[in-house]
Amino acid sequence: MKNCLKVLFLFNLLVASTGCASYQKGFKAATETTINDITASNSFFSSNKTMVFDADMHLYKHHFNGLLVIKQTAPDNYRIVFTPKVGPKLFDMSIDPKDRTVHYCMEAMDRKLLLKALENDFRLLLLNFPQQPVKQYINDSLVRYQLSSPHNVVVEKEQNRGIKSVKQGRWHKPNTQVAFLQWQDERPETIEITHGKLKLSIHLKSL
């Protein structure tokens, strides 16, 4: 039994180290002096401006189209509303560094796990409560930041530009991935939020 545990431990260690090594491949450890931008915050959400996206949400076999509205209502609080183009809103929540408040959620979507997943997605999307990354890696064009909170998250940025992707979980098979695409005027035109295991995806297009 003891041997068995030892093998399992070694196996886990091997898997963990391979996971880390794979996302560092081609990258070297960076210091504050080698990169200019040391925060991993998503600056285009850090303003009082209301951000409105044309949104498509696929949840299992259901499809919802509407508008996702994001507004910073206080320095450490964001309001997030999903409303169909025709008709009343589907959900309305606020998130702060520690908690979420659900102001409204239609009954069919009012499931603890779903709301938790959406909250996590929005935290990864906004990266709104910036912190110093625990590790940074760099290659010729990209910087990768490993964050301590949210847990197990790596942010990839093009040097001196916006965020390219945010991944939670394993680098090559993330549980959640947010991809920021087609940057124009310091904001992405489209954003894709996808999940490895959960059948939930959100496609956002800037309006």
Add this chain to the structure above:
Amino acid sequence: MNKQLLHTLLLLVTLLIFKASATMAQEYTQAPKEEVLQVLQKLSSRATTLQSEFRQEKHMSFLTEPLISEGSFVFAKPDKLRWAYSKPYVYTIVFNGNNIAINDGNQTTSFNISENPIFAEVNKMMLGLIQGKLTNDQESFSVAYLKNSESYKLIFTPQKKEMKEMLNAIEMIIDKKQGTAQRIRMVEQNEDYTDIIFKQYKINEELPEGTFSL
């Protein structure tokens, strides 16, 4: 411009503003149900097609400005409706009998109304509002009938649990002469609301072929 003319113009503008404010502020009092239904019935029987531009304003308590979109709708008796947003996004929904087609600017999806109970309700509600038939749906809504000198105001209060959960009320302002809706306000449970303001109605104009297909 001489001074007297300027004074006269100012007086005229002031009077016009006062008149507009007075009209807008005109309070609604209870209206006889039959009188309102008669006006709605008159439009319903003479209009085989109805078209209008609209401006939609979504008001949310945490936003200083509403979210604004614009578009148009086309209705043809008995159950065809094309509801299209053109600004700031392209999104069209067509109800044609039991079929629904949606185009989001990129692709079109079609399905049968029985496959999606939410859209079945939306279809029923929108057609009901446009045709004035929502007043008959006592199982779903209780209706208050009000009027002032220029318009009627109908307040639909949801009766079904699922609808009550989403909406507090639907208010509809109807032009007294035409019988057409000037504004529809959907008030949500937390008092956020959506206004749809209609303008430039066309009644019984010929519709281009393919209006109700996507």
